[in-house]
Amino acid sequence: MxxxxxxxxxxxxxxxxxxxxxxxxxxxxxxxxxxxxxxxxxxxxxxxxxxxxxxxxxxxxxxxxxxxxxxxxxxxxxxxxxxxxxxxxxxxxxxxxxxxxxxxxxxxxxxxxxxxxxxxxxxxxxxxxxxxxxxxxxxxxxxxxxxxxxxxxxxVSTRLIFFVIPVYLSVLGREIIKGISDVKGDALRGIRSIARIRGKRFAGILGGALYVAAVSVSPFPYLLNLVSWPYIVIVSLADIGFIYSAISIIKNPSRAEALKVKKMTLLWMLIALIAFITGSIT
The missing domain is CATH 1.10.357.140 (UbiA prenyltransferase)
Structure with missing residues (x-):
């Protein structure tokens, strides 16, 4: 039992x-x-x-x-x-x-x-x-x-919308990059990932572009006075991480790099979440 x-x-x-x-x-x-x-x-x-x-x-x-x-x-x-x-x-x-x-x-x-x-x-x-x-x-x-x-x-508040948009974009980018590391397994399962259909390089470029798009949205909550100043300080660290990951996967869309970027992205997401929470309660 x-x-x-x-x-x-x-x-x-x-x-x-x-x-x-x-x-x-x-x-x-x-x-x-x-x-x-x-x-x-x-x-x-x-x-x-x-x-x-x-x-x-x-x-x-x-x-x-x-x-x-x-x-x-x-x-x-x-x-x-x-x-x-x-x-x-x-x-x-x-x-x-x-x-x-x-x-x-x-x-x-x-x-x-x-x-x-x-x-x-x-x-x-x-x-x-x-x-x-x-x-x-x-x-x-x-x-x-x-x-x-x-x-x-x-x-759904305006502040939440500006949180959800970059999260959605970054998760979408991560899922596409994840496909680079799963090409062989996806082929066996019949999964039509971007990396399988359009190639690893295209998947790397698209995933990296989505990271950059997420970063481009991040200043707006502060500029619109939806969060306090600690937000912009902390989220800048996440932005740097996302940009670094984007450059890394675009330059080297290999399985090993995709696995590394996939793991690092979770850290950048956590930092961004901390930034939003800190900016919302202070």
Whole structure:
């Protein structure tokens, strides 16, 4: 029994669920009112963890044949969890997430349903569609921030828009660059990534250009008096990192460089998030 529970827990990818919850709280911080009640915190955790766990479970179900080769230790290919158990458990988690979002507010329910459906469609169809799939992933990533802001304000503020745009662009760039490192695996899975269809150099240029586009948006929150001065100081560090990564992948669109840039980008994103939060609360 314990092994079954442990396997189901692994299926949900706990770190991802916790990160999604943190993103919701960050969205609250980026809102204008910056208010959240203890009950809303509990409901938000159930929504974030439930929907993430559901999507991760369905993802493992759809990728079960690939995981038998690439990740045989995962719950489904290892036999720790059956396909029925995985999908049933995922459906329960998804239902819990949507119900808790509905109890929070109608607006939160709408955001949760859209993000959840987009993630399901990505797992079933969009994953193999290259750029469209990359765009879907970017939308899924920004969803918890939007959820948190709407939970607090009831609407999407100008400050949040200027946060979401660079995040969306940088995640899209990262997904395209990630395709450079996954060309062989994507070929086996039939994924039409930019790197496979247009070549690694084109993917590097496009990914780098999206990083630069994200950087070009970063001064506007400060120029429009949406955040305080610490924001521009901290975000400048992220901007330098993004520009460095863009130049690196454009000059050398190799698998090794793509892997390095993909990892570094997470650090630049974290610094940018810290910049926005600091600029919003000071």
């Amino acid at each position: 314990f092994r079954k529970v442990k396997a189901l827990l692994i299926l949900t990818r706990p770190p991802n669920g916790i990160l999604m919850f943190i993103a919701v709280l960050a969205g609250v911080t980026l809102s204008n009112k910056q208010t959240i009640t203890p009950m809303q915190i509990i409901l938000s955790f159930i929504t974030a963890y439930g929907l993430n766990g559901s999507i991760m479970g369905f993802n493992d179900y759809f990728d079960r044949d690939i995981d038998r080769v690439n990740a045989p230790w995962r719950p489904i290919p290892s036999g720790a969890v059956s396909c029925f158990e995985a999908t049933f458990f995922s459906a329960i988690l998804g239902s819990m997430g949507i119900i808790s979002a509905t109890l929070t507010s109608t607006s939160c329910m709408v955001v949760a349903v859209i993000a959840y459906l987009l993630a399901l469609i990505y797992n079933m169809i969009l994953k193999k569609m290259g750029l469209i799939g990359n765009m879907a992933v970017s939308g899924i990533v920004v969803a918890p921030f939007i959820y948190g802001a709407i939970l607090s304000d009831g609407y």
